[in-house]
Amino acid sequence: SYNLTQPPSVSVSPGQTASITCSGNKLGDKYASWYQQKPGQSPVLVIYQDNKRPSGIPERFSGSNSGNTATLTISGTQAMDEADYYCQAWDSNTASVFGGGTKLTVL
Amino acid sequence: EVQLVQSGAEVKKPGESLKISCKGSGYSFSSYWINWVRQMPGKGLEWMGIIYPGDSDARYSSSFQGQVTISVDKSINTAYLQWSSLKASDTAMYYCARRMVGSSPTAYYFDYWGQGTLVTVSS
Numbered sequence: 001s002y003n004l005t006q007p008p009s010v011s012v013s014p015g016q017t018a019s020i021t022c023s024g025n026k027l028g029d030k031y032a033s034w035y036q037q038k039p040g041q042s043p044v045l046v047i048y049q050d051n052k053r054p055s056g057i058p059e060r061f062s063g064s065n066s067g068n069t070a071t072l073t074i075s076g077t078q079a080m081d082e083a084d085y086y087c088q089a090w091d092s093n094t095a096s097v098f099g100g101g102t103k104l105t106v107l
Numbered sequence: 108e109v110q111l112v113q114s115g116a117e118v119k120k121p122g123e124s125l126k127i128s129c130k131g132s133g134y135s136f137s138s139y140w141i142n143w144v145r146q147m148p149g150k151g152l153e154w155m156g157i158i159y160p161g162d163s164d165a166r167y168s169s170s171f172q173g174q175v176t177i178s179v180d181k182s183i184n185t186a187y188l189q190w191s192s193l194k195a196s197d198t199a200m201y202y203c204a205r206r207m208v209g210s211s212p213t214a215y216y217f218d219y220w221g222q223g224t225l226v227t228v229s230s
Contacts, residue, residue, distance in 0.1 A: 001169055031209070033216040035152070042202060042223055043152065048216035049209035086152050090215050094157050094166040096142070101151035 002091035004099035011105045018074040020102045022087030025068060032070035033088045034063060036081075037101075043086065047072060074104075082106045109133040111141075111203050111221035118227045119193050126189035127224045129203030136184040137161040140206040142217060143177060143188045147199045157206065158186055193228045200225050 004024045012018035022032060032050050035043035045054050047063035050070065060075045070089075074081055087099040114128040129141060143155040156167040160181045167177070179186045186203060201224045204217035 031211065031214040031216075035217070037152075042220040043204075043217075044220075045216060045218055048207075048218075049211060049214040052209065054218070084151075088154075088216070090213065093213065093215075094140075095168070096154040096157070096215070098144075098152040098154055 002089070002095075002097050004087055004089060004097055006085075006087060006099040006102045008100070009103045009105065011107055012074075012077045013107055014079060015076055018077045018081070018104055018106075020072045020074075020085050020087075020104065022070040022072070022089075022099045023068055024070075024089060027068050027070055027089060028066045030065075030089045030091075032063065032065045034061075034070075034072045035086045035088065036083045037086065038083045046085075077104075077106055079106050109205070109219050111205060111219055113201075113203060113221040113224045116225040116227070118229070120230055121193060121195055121228055123193050123228075124189070124191050125193055125226065126187050127201060127226065129186045129188075129221050131184045131186070131205070134205075137181050141179070141186040142204045142206055143175075143186075144202040144204060145171075145199045146202065146223075152202075155188070155201075160184075160186065193226075195228050195230075197226060198228045 034047040037043040050065040051063045062073045137160045142157045145153045155171045158165040158177045160179045165177045203221040205219040207218040
């Protein structure tokens with residue numbers, strides 16, 4: 001089965017840029033999505049189709065996907081961005097997988 | 108407004124059966140695949156399976172095949188996740204989510220999520 005690997009944790013200072021990676025075999029040949037989850041809440045979509053932002057998601061969230069790695073970038077990170085982030089891809093039309101998740105800490 | 112509303116928290120004993128639900132509203136329920144996602148306490152998201160309400164076509168992650176059953180009743184816009192014999196290790200939050208497709212045919216993503224159903228299995 002297909003696997004996605006994320007770093008368990010990333011730390012960033014307020015106002016700086018946070019980058020969270022997601023690695024998988026030929027991930028660049030698939031589409032990646034990213035979800036933000038805060039404690040006690042359902043996940044929220046922040047990036048889909050590699051680099052598209054849903055309505056209501058701030059412009060500081062961006063994404064890229066090439067080779068074996070997809071990256072979620074948060075520019076000008078704010079305290080409210082502290083959360084767990086999950087990448088997702090589809091191995092087939094009816095088989096999906098999530099990465100293990102990355103805890104973003106804004107110090 | 109699109110909504111996915113899940114059934115309430117459950118406390119069960121090992122060996123008992125359970126069926127939880129996910130009711131969609133505000134869109135054409137039959138036209139969008141519904142997914143189930145598990146989150147064990149303090150852990151990450153795990154994709155369990157997917158069902159198309161239009162024809163009840165269900166597919167499962169290999170990790171969950173044979174462990175759960177996903178079904179749907181499109182007449183009442185509701186998807187289900189059920190267990191025939193619960194184990195303590197089934198204790199988790201379970202989410203349903205609607206699958207959307209982007210501007211490319213295989214650019215799938217989850218645009219709406221339910222609020223989650225907490226299942227606790229304990230003797």
